[in-house]
Amino acid sequence: MARERSAGTAREGAKSARTRERILLAAAQVLSRKGYAGTRLTDVAAVAEVQAPAVYYYWSSREELLEEVVTVGQRATMEHVVASLDALPADTPAMERITHAIAAHLEVVLGRSDFSQAAIRNAGQLPADIRERQLVGQRAYADVWRSLVDDAVAAGGMARDVDTRAARMLVLGALNWAPEWWDPERNSLEEVVATTQRIVRAGLRP
C-alpha cells in the first residue's frame, strides 16, 4: 500500500522504480509472445527476477498490470509516429509524410520494445473492459493515419478512387504483421523499411 511516492530517499525511490520497470518490461515480453490469456504471472516474475507476489506491491491485479503494458505500448507507438511526423518541415508533401509514418511505425513495432507488439497482437483478445478503455487510444492513432491518407488524396499524391479506409488498413496490416516474419539475421530494419515504403508508395500512387 505504498503506491504513493512519499518517503524514502532518492536512491531508495529509484530502486523501487527500477523493479517496477523491470516487471513491466517482463510483462510486455511475455504478453507479446504468449498472448493475453497465456501470460502467467509466474513467468513474468521469472523474467523480472522476482517472485510472483512482488507484482502485487506495484499493481493490484494481473489484469491491471497487463492493461498498463497495452496502454504503454499503444501510447509509445503513437508518440513515436507523431513525433517523427512533427519533425518534418511543414511543407513536406503528403505522400512523403506517409513514407515517414511507415518508417516510424515499423521502427517501433520491430524495435527492441515489446510493448507495441504486446498492444497490437492482443488488441483483439483483451477482456471487454480493457478493450473498451483502449479504444480511445486506438481511435486517436487511427485518426493520425486517416488524416495522413486523406491529405494525400486531397493533394493528388494518391489515387482518388480507392476506398481510403481499406487502403489504410491494408497498409497498417502489412506493418503490424511484420513482427511475425521479420528476421534481423536476414534483413536489416532499414531494408525492410525501404521495401515497404517503396511498395506502399507505388501501391497508392494515382
Added chain:
Amino acid sequence: MARERSAGTAREGAKSARTRERILLAAAQVLSRKGYAGTRLTDVAAVAEVQAPAVYYYWSSREELLEEVVTVGQRATMEHVVASLDALPADTPAMERITHAIAAHLEVVLGRSDFSQAAIRNAGQLPADIRERQLVGQRAYADVWRSLVDDAVAAGGMARDVDTRAARMLVLGALNWAPEWWDPERNSLEEVVATTQRIVRAGLRP
C-alpha cells in the same frame, strides 16, 4: 473408446459425425476469438451445445482438439487458394495469378469459416510441439506464394529489384490482418478484394 468407425447404422454414424463437426466448429469459433490459451473447453462445449466432457469422446485432450482446428484451418486456406489457381488457364500471366491468389486468400480468411482465422491468428502462440507440426503445412503454403512471386518477377510483371521475401510477407500480412478490421456492413467482400488487388498490383509493378 469408439473412435474407430465400426458398428452403428449409417444414420447413427451420421449423427455422431455431426456432433463431432459441431464441436470442431465451435472450437474454431472460440479459438479464433479468444486465442489458444484463452480457449476454454466449457466455452467450446457451450457453443456446440454439449457438456464439456463430451469433447473427450472425440478427442483425447483439449490440445488435440485445438491442434485439429489449426490443421484444418491451414489446409483449408491452402486448398482454396491452390484450387483457385489450378482453375486458371495454363497461360494466365503471373501477375494475374497473384491477383487470383489474393482473392482466394481473402475469401477464406474473411469467409464464414473460423478455421483459417484460428490458424492464422494463433500461429505464433501455439505450444512448441503443435507449432512444430504446423510448420510443414506453413512452409508448403509459403512455397505457393514464393513461386507465385518468383514467376511474376521472372516474367517481368513485377519489379526485379525488390526483396521478394519481404514483398511476399507484406502482402500476406495485409491479407491476414483483414479480419481485424473488415466490417461486412461497410464493404462487401468483393469491394475489399478489388481494393486489395488494385493496391498490390500497383505496388509490385516494375
Added chain:
DNA sequence: CCTGTGTTCTAATCTGGATTAGAACTGTAG
C-alpha cells in the same frame, strides 16, 4: 420387450496459477 454398443451426461477429482497473509529483510533517520 431385452440386450449391447455407442453417445452424452452428472458428479467427482486434480492441478496450475492468481491472490492473500504475514514473516523477513533493507536501509535510512533518530
Added chain:
DNA sequence: CTACAGTTCTAATCCAGATTAGAACACAGG
C-alpha cells in the same frame, strides 16, 4: 543501536477449468 517505512519473500488459500469415473440414455438387432 533502534525503530520505522518500504520492499520482497515464503507459505498458505482459493478457484477455474481440464480431465476422469461411472451412471444414464438412445437406439438397432434380436
